[in-house]
Amino acid sequence: MSLETKIRQITANFETTSSDEFLEVLEQIKPFFKSPLISEYLQGKIQKILDAKNQVEKKKQCKTLMPYLDWYLQGL
Helix, strand or coil: CCHHHHHHHHHHCHHHCCHHHHHHHHHHHHHHCCCHHHHHHHHHHHHHHHHCCCHHHHHHHHHCCHHHHHHHHHCC
């Protein structure tokens, strides 16, 4: 399955997407950022999600990163 397809599935079905699947896709789009600062910022956010204690908190934090998926789709 292509990255674009995965992102479209996540945006259409965010509530049923696992945080692990969401983070996997974020890791795949990180190399597309032109600024290393953005990649570093995103890596910090990913680590914060990984460190979260429960799934509810992970999902809440993942939702705040949805604009990165939109950005990737707009660049296609």
